[in-house]
Amino acid sequence: MTAFVRIDHALASRTVLRHRPADRGERLARALVAHAARMGCTVRLSVTMVEPWCSATFSGSVIVLALDASxxxxxxxxxxxxxxxxxxxxxxxxxxxxxxxxGTRQRLRVLLCLDAAGG
Known part of the structure; x- marks a missing residue:
């Protein structure tokens, strides 16, 4: 049996893609690894926690990354x-x-404000 789903194209054209919290952590990790490479340092970062955060003026995430560097x-x-x-x-x-x-390693705790450069 085949199931058909009606697609409302007017609604579909207005769909806005939003990053999931885990995506923010991975994006941040990639940016930090690239920054370390520009500074002559090779690091590995893995996301261990992403929690929502907000203040009176900003919203964002607290992201914790496990750091592995020589x-x-x-x-x-x-x-x-x-x-x-x-x-x-x-x-x-x-x-x-x-x-x-x-423990024997280090971690990075980052407060990331989302869309802080918006107007």
Missing amino acids: PGPASSNWLANLPEADIPLGRDLIADIAVEPD
Whole structure:
């Protein structure tokens, strides 16, 4: 038996694609890995948590990323400069980024404001 679904083309043309929270984490991880590479550092980041966040003026996500990087001057320099780095994310903005210990490894906790560059 074949099922048919009626498609309302007028409605379909107005569909807006929205990123899922996990997509935001993966997009952020890719941007941070690229930034590290530009600084001469090779890192691996994996998303461990994405939680919604909002204030009176912004909405966004708190994203936690597990960090795997070889110790050395390049990774130390990247991590030391990361809180002040300008990471391009289109209309989104990294409002805060912190490097935290996580057992024998480190993690990044990022506050990402969505559509902060909108008008």
